[in-house]
Amino acid sequence: MSAENSVEYTLKQAVQQLQESGSDSPSLDAAVLLCHALDKPRSFLLTWPDKILDGAQLDQFDALLQRRIIGEPVAYITGEREFWSLPLKVSPSTLIPRPDTERLVEIALDKAVDIQGDILDLGTGTGAIALALASELPHRQVTGIDLKEDAQQLAQSNATSLNLNNTQFLAGSWFDPLASGTKFALIVSNPPYIEKEDPHLVQGDVRFEPLSALVADEKGLADIRHIATQARVFLEDSGWLMFEHGFEQGKPVRELLQSLGYEQVATYKDYGDNDRVTIGQYLSLK
Structure with a gap:
């Protein structure tokens, strides 16, 4: 069983919240937002599932998560979207x-x-x-x-x-x-x-x-x-x-x-x- 405030536990809780909010890709959304909050690649989540997150990291992730729960697109939250394998900056004006x-x-x-x-x-x-x-x-x-x-x-x-x-x-x-x-x-x-x-x-x-x-x-x-x-x-x-x-x-x-x-x-x-x-x-x- 994963420790509370670990990467694995935090992701699991976030996925549940996103499922309840109606997200059609809760696991992906949670992973992308946590990586963005931690400024880490996706591989970090798989390599360090037992890593304990500190209060500041949890607060930052929760702020991003709440925006997604009310429906804001992940791309606007992170300011990024990949297209044709090119990393692009995005904004609410586009x-x-x-x-x-x-x-x-x-x-x-x-x-x-x-x-x-x-x-x-x-x-x-x-x-x-x-x-x-x-x-x-x-x-x-x-x-x-x-x-x-x-x-x-x-x-x-x-x-x-x-x-x-x-x-x-x-x-x-x-x-x-x-x-x-x-x-x-x-x-x-x-x-x-x-x-x-x-x-x-x-x-x-x-x-x-x-x-x-x-x-x-x-x-x-x-x-x-x-x-x-x-x-x-x-x-x-x-x-x-x-x-x-x-x-x-x-x-x-x-x-x-x-x-x-x-x-x-x-x-x-x-x-x-x-x-x-x-x-x-x-x-x-x-």
Whole structure:
């Protein structure tokens, strides 16, 4: 039986509290928060389960735990989230990068093989998508744009921490910060795409994320429509546009891109087998 105030006992008690609060990953949440409080790697918890924690360590961990119990996302509590194996700083001004968004990165990388030119990430947030692409394509220039200056600064900070020098991050509304005549081989975006009345907005981690990065008019399609319309001016000939979107939006996004003259329009599934990414190629010289 583990001693009271040991690592093992403290974790066990925390997991129980998180289970009762409704966390869907109580063991992981408890471990991540305790590691953060102790400034130790996960291996420490396994190597030293009998280590006795002092009062200050217990108080700090409990403060973090209480924030998680009321539903605050672990990534906001720790200020960190891994995406594409890259450690990223996060803040409440940006969406938390999610694993399903890595599908957008995979598809973008697949298309980037066959076309030369720069890459643009719209609504970049933490810079997750842009930085993942920049890490895999070191000889390509990747630009990220976000409406919020604090998000742009966070993305730039992440780029600096990761030493990804083939990136730049700008603040402004969608294409506004770009000079006339700027062209990209690939434009990617994870824009707001949730309807205002969607019940998921009051559930789970989403409750704590910025609504401006989540919600769009026209049944969630307004920003996708705006980007797809304007992107035609900024895509190189045969360039690709691709979006992450809601699991029920594959068909309307395909129809939208086709109506705007995009070709080879297709929708890809995420890791949960839901429609998640739709792409289209624009032939500007046809």
